Amino acid sequence: MVDIDKANQEATSRLLSAQPILVGMGLAKDVIPDMGERVLLHAGPPIDWANMSGPMRGAVMAACLYEGWAETPEEAQRIAEKGEVTFDPCHHHHAVGPMAGVTSPNMPVFIVENEDRGNKAFCSMNEGLGKVMRMGAFSPEVIEHLKWMRDVLYPNLHAGVKEAFNAQGGIDLKNIMAQALHMGDEMHNRNKAGTSLFFRAITPFLIEAAPNIGDLPDIFRFIDKNDHFFLNLAMAAAKASTEAAHGVEGSSLVTTMARNGTEMGIRISGLGDQWFTCEAALPDVLLFPGFTKDDVNRDIGDSAIMETLGIGGFALAAAPAIVQFIGGTPDDAAKYTFEMYEITMVENNTYTIPSLNFRGTPTGIDVIKVGETGITPVLDTGAAHKEPGKGQVGAGIVRMPAEAFNKAAAAFVDRYLEE
Amino acid sequence: MNERLQDLLKNGPKVINIGVEQFALDLKEQEVPTVQMDWRPPQVESDLLSKLKKLRKK
Known part of the structure; x- marks a missing residue:
């Protein structure tokens, strides 16, 4: 008979012991395992073109244009409709992607290794806010920007990361994340401190190793102007950490929580690779000027990996200033953190909240506790326009729908109660 | 005015x-004597619950 408590101790121990380090970069096709030539990875559980939401379709079209598989958005749509492109979740390839999460073969990705267990995770580079591919935009300037990231940003950053790896074994992301939480980030929608700390860590290596030193001012300005630059690194760190806790027989730990703009899905450590899905929620959003609630697409993105790790929305108490971006008051933010202790297994031993006397963040979502209490995880998230091509409309709070958790809890009962 | 009401106001x-503990925490912060009772409304999916x-007791 499986001892569920022991299984959960093992799974949370792996989660807490994870040591995510940025060890390299590469093109997706060269470094992400089993990534085919004409494959687009996307956020959330599996989905086909017919069921994709507007922003996911827009991002797919952007990727087809970027890869040169299509010359026009119309042609991009045609090849996607005809099934000439294969879609696969990032999560099936040890990868994650924010919002639409679309990652194409020639997109550069970060390689993060969990030194504790040796597993690797991957995530693309963050494009910035507004009209960007991950929010479903595909206009010529979006594609040009992606190409700048590949042709200018990537070769230099790649060299800098390599230099850091040779000099000191890489860049310790866990350390940056722990510090950033003490500086007002929660690492999902506020990565201002994380980005600044990463900037400090990488700059000397960039200067030492950049193949084109003349590119550096533009690169520094780009990173400086994009407070979310660190998000993708934090997501890869979270993926490397949570994946280490997956596959523990008898564990009710949620190891994946992701949305594709149509459905949200979760996976459980002790239930193999099966997804439990339901319709994705509609986020409660503080809108950018010019948009209305009717513009908001259903919840989208693999960035829920931050809450799966035990930060993001779970660490809102550490990030009072975030309410200027997502709405509400600092007290509301703290209340979400308190609530999440009800459905988690442990308090984090590294990620801590200064204003709560350095209490560890609520870590390790227990699908049994979610089923018992009816309390579901809270995320703070970006929100995309529901039509392709429009981009981001705001940011806010979203409560994960109970249905997927109840399905997973029922499957867990079926699997483990009768033994 | 009723004596008990006067006492309450004074x-x-x-x-x-x-139920939700946060209400009690808010009151405690304002130094109101408060006792918290852990209670949740019954779940809709009672069979699952x-x-x-049972799984928890195993």
Whole structure:
């Protein structure tokens, strides 16, 4: 008979012991395992073109244009409709992607290794806010920007990361994340401190190793102007950490929580690779000027990996200033953190909240506790326009729908109660 | 005015909070004597809930 408590101790121990380090970069096709030539990875559980939401379709079209598989958005749509492109979740390839999460073969990705267990995770580079591919935009300037990231940003950053790896074994992301939480980030929608700390860590290596030193001012300005630059690194760190806790027989730990703009899905450590899905929620959003609630697409993105790790929305108490971006008051933010202790297994031993006397963040979502209490995880998230091509409309709070958790809890009962 | 009501207005309430703990924490912050009672409304999926409880006791 499986001892569920022991299984959960093992799974949370792996989660807490994870040591995510940025060890390299590469093109997706060269470094992400089993990534085919004409494959687009996307956020959330599996989905086909017919069921994709507007922003996911827009991002797919952007990727087809970027890869040169299509010359026009119309042609991009045609090849996607005809099934000439294969879609696969990032999560099936040890990868994650924010919002639409679309990652194409020639997109550069970060390689993060969990030194504790040796597993690797991957995530693309963050494009910035507004009209960007991950929010479903595909206009010529979006594609040009992606190409700048590949042709200018990537070769230099790649060299800098390599230099850091040779000099000191890489860049310790866990350390940056722990510090950033003490500086007002929660690492999902506020990565201002994380980005600044990463900037400090990488700059000397960039200067030492950049193949084109003349590119550096533009690169520094780009990173400086994009407070979310660190998000993708934090997501890869979270993926490397949570994946280490997956596959523990008898564990009710949620190891994946992701949305594709149509459905949200979760996976459980002790239930193999099966997804439990339901319709994705509609986020409660503080809108950018010019948009209305009717513009908001259903919840989208693999960035829920931050809450799966035990930060993001779970660490809102550490990030009072975030309410200027997502709405509400600092007290509301703290209340979400308190609530999440009800459905988690442990308090984090590294990620801590200064204003709560350095209490560890609520870590390790227990699908049994979610089923018992009816309390579901809270995320703070970006929100995309529901039509392709429009981009981001705001940011806010979203409560994960109970249905997927109840399905997973029922499957867990079926699997483990009768033994 | 009723004596008990006068007492309430003069000395403030003593509260038993049932359910969401945050209400009790807010009152405690304002130094209101408060007792918290852990209670949740029954789940809709009662069959699942009873099975989860059994699983917990295993």
